[in-house]
Amino acid sequence: MTMKKKLTVTTLAASMLFASIAGLPLSEKGLASKLGITAGVASASTAFDQLNALKAELARDTAGAANVAAVRDFVKNDLTATHDEKYEMIKQIWDKIEIKRNASAPGLSSPSVLNVDNAFKLVMALDVFYSGTSAEIDQLINDEEYRAVINDLFLSANLKGINQAGGLDKGDVVAFQNAALQALVDNKASLIGTLALALKGSAVNSQVIKDAVSSIVNDAIVAPNTLLISKLLNYYGITLSDLDTVQNKVAEFIEGKAPTIKAKDARTALESASVRYLLKDEIVYAGKKTSTTATPDLEILTISVNDFIKWSLHTASNVKFDNGVLVLDGADSGSGVIQARDTKFGILLYISPDAISLAKEASSTPPPAGGGGGGGPVQSESDKAISELTDLFKDITGASPEKKQEIFKAAQEKVNAAIAKLSTLDLASLVVVENGVAKPKLDVAGLVSKVKDIVAQAKALNDKLKALNPDAKAEKVVLTLNFGTISAKTTEIPFAKDLLAAAVAGGVDKIAVGLNGLTLGVSPSEFSADTTLKVTNQDKTVATSVTQLPVASGVYEFEFTSGGSKVGSFNTPVEVTIPVPNGNQFDTELLSLAKIVDGKLEFYGGKFSNGVLNGVRNSFSTYTVVQNNVYFDDTTPVKAWAGRQIQVAAAKGILEGRADKVFEPNGFVTRAEFAKLIVKTFNLENASASESFDDVNDSDWYKVYVASAVKNGIVNGKEAGKFDPNGQITRSEMAVMSARALSLKGVTLSPAKVDEVLKGFKDADTINASLKDGVALAASQGIVVGEEGSVFNPNANSTRAQAAVVIYRLLNK
Numbered sequence: 001m002t003m004k005k006k007l008t009v010t011t012l013a014a015s016m017l018f019a020s021i022a023g024l025p026l027s028e029k030g031l032a033s034k035l036g037i038t039a040g041v042a043s044a045s046t047a048f049d050q051l052n053a054l055k056a057e058l059a060r061d062t063a064g065a066a067n068v069a070a071v072r073d074f075v076k077n078d079l080t081a082t083h084d085e086k087y088e089m090i091k092q093i094w095d096k097i098e099i100k101r102n103a104s105a106p107g108l109s110s111p112s113v114l115n116v117d118n119a120f121k122l123v124m125a126l127d128v129f130y131s132g133t134s135a136e137i138d139q140l141i142n143d144e145e146y147r148a149v150i151n152d153l154f155l156s157a158n159l160k161g162i163n164q165a166g167g168l169d170k171g172d173v174v175a176f177q178n179a180a181l182q183a184l185v186d187n188k189a190s191l192i193g194t195l196a197l198a199l200k201g202s203a204v205n206s207q208v209i210k211d212a213v214s215s216i217v218n219d220a221i222v223a224p225n226t227l228l229i230s231k232l233l234n235y236y237g238i239t240l241s242d243l244d245t246v247q248n249k250v251a252e253f254i255e256g257k258a259p260t261i262k263a264k265d266a267r268t269a270l271e272s273a274s275v276r277y278l279l280k281d282e283i284v285y286a287g288k289k290t291s292t293t294a295t296p297d298l299e300i301l302t303i304s305v306n307d308f309i310k311w312s313l314h315t316a317s318n319v320k321f322d323n324g325v326l327v328l329d330g331a332d333s334g335s336g337v338i339q340a341r342d343t344k345f346g347i348l349l350y351i352s353p354d355a356i357s358l359a360k361e362a363s364s365t366p367p368p369a370g371g372g373g374g375g376g377p378v379q380s381e382s383d384k385a386i387s388e389l390t391d392l393f394k395d396i397t398g399a400s401p402e403k404k405q406e407i408f409k410a411a412q413e414k415v416n417a418a419i420a421k422l423s424t425l426d427l428a429s430l431v432v433v434e435n436g437v438a439k440p441k442l443d444v445a446g447l448v449s450k451v452k453d454i455v456a457q458a459k460a461l462n463d464k465l466k467a468l469n470p471d472a473k474a475e476k477v478v479l480t481l482n483f484g485t486i487s488a489k490t491t492e493i494p495f496a497k498d499l500l501a502a503a504v505a506g507g508v509d510k511i512a513v514g515l516n517g518l519t520l521g522v523s524p525s526e527f528s529a530d531t532t533l534k535v536t537n538q539d540k541t542v543a544t545s546v547t548q549l550p551v552a553s554g555v556y557e558f559e560f561t562s563g564g565s566k567v568g569s570f571n572t573p574v575e576v577t578i579p580v581p582n583g584n585q586f587d588t589e590l591l592s593l594a595k596i597v598d599g600k601l602e603f604y605g606g607k608f609s610n611g612v613l614n615g616v617r618n619s620f621s622t623y624t625v626v627q628n629n630v631y632f633d634d635t636t637p638v639k640a641w642a643g644r645q646i647q648v649a650a651a652k653g654i655l656e657g658r659a660d661k662v663f664e665p666n667g668f669v670t671r672a673e674f675a676k677l678i679v680k681t682f683n684l685e686n687a688s689a690s691e692s693f694d695d696v697n698d699s700d701w702y703k704v705y706v707a708s709a710v711k712n713g714i715v716n717g718k719e720a721g722k723f724d725p726n727g728q729i730t731r732s733e734m735a736v737m738s739a740r741a742l743s744l745k746g747v748t749l750s751p752a753k754v755d756e757v758l759k760g761f762k763d764a765d766t767i768n769a770s771l772k773d774g775v776a777l778a779a780s781q782g783i784v785v786g787e788e789g790s791v792f793n794p795n796a797n798s799t800r801a802q803a804a805v806v807i808y809r810l811l812n813k
Helices: 003-023 030-040 047-059 062-077 083-100 116-125 134-141 144-155 170-186 188-200 207-222 228-236 240-257 263-278 376-395 401-422 444-468 497-505 636-651 671-681 703-711 731-743 751-758 769-780 800-811
Strands: 283-285 293-295 298-300 309-317 319-322 325-328 333-342 348-351 356-359 424-426 431-434 437-440 478-482 490-495 510-515 518-522 531-538 555-562 574-579 591-597 600-603 607-609 612-617 622-627
Touching: 047 062, 047 263, 047 497, 062 240, 062 263, 062 497, 083 116, 083 228, 083 240, 116 144, 116 240, 240 263, 263 348, 283 348, 293 356, 298 348, 309 319, 309 444, 319 333, 325 333, 325 356, 333 444, 376 401, 376 444, 401 424, 401 444, 444 497, 490 497, 490 510, 518 531, 518 555, 574 622, 591 612, 636 800, 671 703, 671 731, 671 800, 731 769, 731 800, 751 769
Parallel strands: 424 478, 437 490, 478 510
Antiparallel strands: 283 298, 293 325, 309 333, 319 325, 333 348, 333 356, 431 437, 490 531, 510 518, 518 574, 531 555, 555 622, 574 612, 591 600, 591 622, 607 612
């Protein structure tokens, strides 16, 4: 199968997977899911983005997320069924397929793979139990059996197959998705009103919601019969109700086989996450609060639904509900995240974004606006910073533009420092050594409560900063767990799923583990189950036995396991800090993070600062830091202006020679080559990234780099469907790609300053209008400079030496 056909199948499978989670009635209440996730994520760029948006919302519901994970694992590992049982589960749709299928359609596999067993396998593979990792989706959509079943499904409906000209392609899937999204968005107000009235109605009747959505979908998409996927559904006569029936039967079968697996609750959790995501602007918390009590209330489109919901505590510390009022539970202060579930459909409509804090009026440190509290050092740290921010901005009235910027910068730094300080927890005293392995004994409930407090304090700080400077950037929370100095060879750090879920719900950017000067920072959204990080200090000979390069650090083996399985790769890169004890003994610009694999080293760059090397990785094994001395025999002609830059970029594993000790400094750089350089410089490589260029194939060495650059918005095609990977890159294209990479780090340039920057180039008018902003941003940061005569030469091709200089400058940003 060609690469383009694989893309078609990939898009179809991803679309079907998303539909099975968010677009179909998964239970009696499933149309809330249809109402929710589809309209709510209309702006998400891909099906994977939509799925991950749902997953992030689901993670806030720790119990619901656990049920979904349990069902997913059961389906993947333990679900077995006889042929007759499979038929009974999918009977509602299979009978329609069997009656209508054209068994003699040309092109069908022989014998046709469209049978009960394979249809059931496809339904289960595309079921409601998405784990959040694109690797699992890749494994699914690259399965030849699934592709064959989908192909026969279309051919048997007298439609073109996925391997035929004029058959299903990416455009058909996108058109169907866009039509569904737009129809629901156009009718969002009506649907939300229907849901609100259903909650207030006297009878438990979710059919009214089903009917509303079905009518919109049918009228806008299916009935006109103009879209290819609509033609497929119309041919077989498959309806939303049919798919609902199948999902119900699957859930009932699972619970019959394994009563402890709560498949129906898992579906409800997914539907609830969908509703919360869609109605995040329409579901309004309207509760009232005093220092010692909180009386919750909930409104949908200004209609109070408080009489039809039940409030409870999602997490709590020293608080409880008493007759619907949140009160202190025998303590002077406490806090809790509250949640509301409707009593009709069982939908979890609301989870408070922050903990609600209560404290007796005698408390000397009341929580700041936005809730959270938690008392103690966390509270006083934010109070102190807020007070200092207020004082800082007293001088802003009448200040010059330069003085204002100075104040804004100082305020930003103050908030950054305050959040970093309150987010760092000293847990060294909790570490115990058993059988030579160091393990901290963590109070998970206490940590979850602490995370809620930290998030609330960070929000208060960011809100204050924004109030004083609307253009300020919100500072992210990095939860640092410091375990101090550990003498044991092996350390095992647990990440309880409840802690991870609390971090995801609170928008924590990273959880960083620190021990012996070593730090690893990982996104909490990477895991949905109990997770363990194992760090083993290896003997230095593990490195010196495979290289003659100077070894500058210890040798560490890192291993993550989650849900009992080893984690091979990460969607979000992990930040790594490795101590370099004697940095003054090395050429620190040449230090590089090195992975020891099969008796050799792979180099992944990093930057030395303050006695440590900071790097980024998306997979783990055994690592060390070395001084990577790379020499080329042909760089003397450019040594004066590019020699050091080539040496450093090569040491970081970014640049390579074109032959042994041959760099070809005056050779030209292709667009694919520079895409690789940018991706490696900014650690953007992502094996699961995709692109849709006709001239980039799966077998091409540069495929992963082009796809990763596309994923991060760094490259576009030169024309429709073409990337021109082997075309020589121009100076203006190189500047624009560099600018887009810088923008990922928050570097910007005001549009008003573009022309001012470009005035420094006499030939600025020859720069393509669509590239001027990027060239100006790169020039303003000193990434690109003019050539002799103050000209930029935007259309001149860049040499490898010039590219090395650009990469070196980017490395130092």
